[in-house]
Amino acid sequence: MATLLEFKNVSKQYSKDTKALSDVNFAVNEGEFVSIIGPSGAGKSTLLRCINRMIEASSGEIIFDGANVTEFKIRELKRLRTRIGMIFQHYNLVNRLSVIENVLHGRLGYKSTLAGVLGIYNEEEKRQAYSILRILGLEDHIYKRCDQLSGGQKQRVGIARALVQDPKMLLCDEPIASLDPNASKIIMDHLRNISSSMGITVLINLHQVDVAIKYSDRIIGVNKGTVVYDGPPEEIKANELRSIYGIEAEELLVNQGANHAG
Amino acid sequence: MLDKYFAKKRRDSLIFCAIMISLTLGAIIITEYDVVKGFTSIVKAAEWTSSNFYPDEKAMNRLPDILDSLTETVLVSIAATTVAALFALLFAMLGSSTTGVSGVFSSLSRGVASLFRNIDVAAWSMILLFSFGQNVLTGYFALFFGSFGFLTRAFMEAIDEVSSSSVEALRATGASYFSIIFQSVIPTSVPLLLSWILFMVETNIRHATIVGILTGTGIGFLFSLYYKSLNYSSASLLVIVIVITILLIEYISNYIRRVIL
Numbered sequence: 001m002a003t004l005l006e007f008k009n010v011s012k013q014y015s016k017d018t019k020a021l022s023d024v025n026f027a028v029n030e031g032e033f034v035s036i037i038g039p040s041g042a043g044k045s046t047l048l049r050c051i052n053r054m055i056e057a058s059s060g061e062i063i064f065d066g067a068n069v070t071e072f073k074i075r076e077l078k079r080l081r082t083r084i085g086m087i088f089q090h091y092n093l094v095n096r097l098s099v100i101e102n103v104l105h106g107r108l109g110y111k112s113t114l115a116g117v118l119g120i121y122n123e124e125e126k127r128q129a130y131s132i133l134r135i136l137g138l139e140d141h142i143y144k145r146c147d148q149l150s151g152g153q154k155q156r157v158g159i160a161r162a163l164v165q166d167p168k169m170l171l172c173d174e175p176i177a178s179l180d181p182n183a184s185k186i187i188m189d190h191l192r193n194i195s196s197s198m199g200i201t202v203l204i205n206l207h208q209v210d211v212a213i214k215y216s217d218r219i220i221g222v223n224k225g226t227v228v229y230d231g232p233p234e235e236i237k238a239n240e241l242r243s244i245y246g247i248e249a250e251e252l253l254v255n256q257g258a259n260h261a262g
Numbered sequence: 263m264l265d266k267y268f269a270k271k272r273r274d275s276l277i278f279c280a281i282m283i284s285l286t287l288g289a290i291i292i293t294e295y296d297v298v299k300g301f302t303s304i305v306k307a308a309e310w311t312s313s314n315f316y317p318d319e320k321a322m323n324r325l326p327d328i329l330d331s332l333t334e335t336v337l338v339s340i341a342a343t344t345v346a347a348l349f350a351l352l353f354a355m356l357g358s359s360t361t362g363v364s365g366v367f368s369s370l371s372r373g374v375a376s377l378f379r380n381i382d383v384a385a386w387s388m389i390l391l392f393s394f395g396q397n398v399l400t401g402y403f404a405l406f407f408g409s410f411g412f413l414t415r416a417f418m419e420a421i422d423e424v425s426s427s428s429v430e431a432l433r434a435t436g437a438s439y440f441s442i443i444f445q446s447v448i449p450t451s452v453p454l455l456l457s458w459i460l461f462m463v464e465t466n467i468r469h470a471t472i473v474g475i476l477t478g479t480g481i482g483f484l485f486s487l488y489y490k491s492l493n494y495s496s497a498s499l500l501v502i503v504i505v506i507t508i509l510l511i512e513y514i515s516n517y518i519r520r521v522i523l
Contacts, residue, residue, distance in 0.1 A: 078436040081435060082436040085435075086434040088427070088430070088431060092430055092431035094445070096452075096453070097449050105432055105445055105446075108432060108435055108436070108442075109436025109437050110436075111438075113438045113439075113440050116437060116441025116445065117441055161435070
């Protein structure tokens with residue numbers, strides 16, 4: 001299988017003493033579902049945002065689809081961003097606009113400035129947005145304002161906005177951290193389904209180790225800005241967890257497992 | 263440790279109170295303000311007001327004149343606010359950390375806004391009086407500059423507060439700068455911006471009176487004219503009309519706010 005994304009010695013330094021990432025190396029294959037786990041402040045969000053350069057890496061190379069994105073000029077960067085969908089913990093929707101308008105925002109990267117400013121979308125784009133909303137089970141809410149939706153529904157709008165971009169890859173920054181277990185399961189099932197049926201690569205930051213183990217093809221463990229684990233989910237045991245989270249984590253996993261069993 | 267923490271907190275509040283009291287006392291002593299006389303003269307003022315300051319029949323004849331200049335004042339206030347709001351929006355976009363393009367523009371526009379904001383409308387009237395003379399334009403520009411400074415600051419904060427998250431999302435889709443402004447920043451912040459504009463219209467109508475007195479235009483001019491010619495009953499009618507207008511405007515803008523938010 002072809003490599004879609006590769007990190008080569010990537011570091012990110014915010015200021016003199018705070019190093020968010022140091023010398024990160026890993027690769028992601030096309031169509032893979034990869035989870036990144038690690039304690040808060042370990043650099044997971046920074047790592048994700050370096051890929052579409054919402055945050056600039058300080059050094060190293062990030063190869064996406066055969067090209068080094070850290071060297072991209074603004075035009076190439078915009079084209080790169082159209083091919084990478086992003087999903088956020090707080091959904092980051094325009095709450096006062098309708099569901100369909102928010103989904104169509106995913107097409108703005110393909111538009112001229114004038115068409116973007118006026119919000120002109122063609123018939124095909126609207127059809128595409130509608131069919132994605134149907135897949136995600138939101139067809140009854142198309143004209144609702146986003147502030148009338150529940151958290152789980154908002155996140156599905158966020159996913160639809162990313163999918164309408166026709167992305168090669170989805171970056172998900174803790175997509176279920178603000179959702180209840182039920183809504184979390186729906187979101188994770190959709191993401192897994194997107195990955196297997198559409199062949200879209202998914203890279204996802206997670207706080208829930210059990211969820212990561214259940215859904216991922218591979219898990220990357222991050223602690224203090226370095227990759228401490230990179231391997232299949234089955235091999236995550238007490239020892240690995242200890243190196244990712246520190247000493248207390250094994251008990252946590254047991255508890256979480258019990259919570260999600262029901 | 264815990265004891266010390268609470269003792270320190272108590273000591274801090276005591277010091278704060280002591281400073282406030284000594285400031286007040288100091289101010290009274292320096293200005294030779296007689297507290298007792300100050301409060302007793304409120305009664306006298308009330309007596310004078312009730313015996314002189316009420317509209318009579320003759321004043322009612324002047325009502326058309328008063329309403330004429332009131333309309334002018336209200337329209338000038340609204341025009342000054344709306345035009346100032348347009349300029350303020352532009353400067354706020356440049357100055358906000360969510361939508362700003364570079365640090366230089368940002369500090370420049372913040373600087374301009376704070377300069378205009380910190381000069382009071384009364385001071386603006388006096389300054390502009392030299393350039394434009396006794397003219398409606400003088401009042402208009404005085405209100406315009408004051409509103410511009412205030413609204414720029416208010417807009418900047420509104421934009422940063424409500425739209426930073428959706429701006430991040432749209433930047434991640436590769437959308438262009440102006441697409442982001444029109445598809446995300448404006449839709450999210452429009453209720454807040456309108457709310458500030460309505461507030462500014464209210465404030466400007468209140469200010470228009472003092473600006474009018476200083477620049478000799480609008481309702482303020484009429485007030486000082488009546489007042490200086492000892493025509494207290496007409497002046498009182500005018501005050502009542504202004505108060506009613508302000509209450510009305512407040513009612514309307516509260517209604518609009520309820521609908522849009």
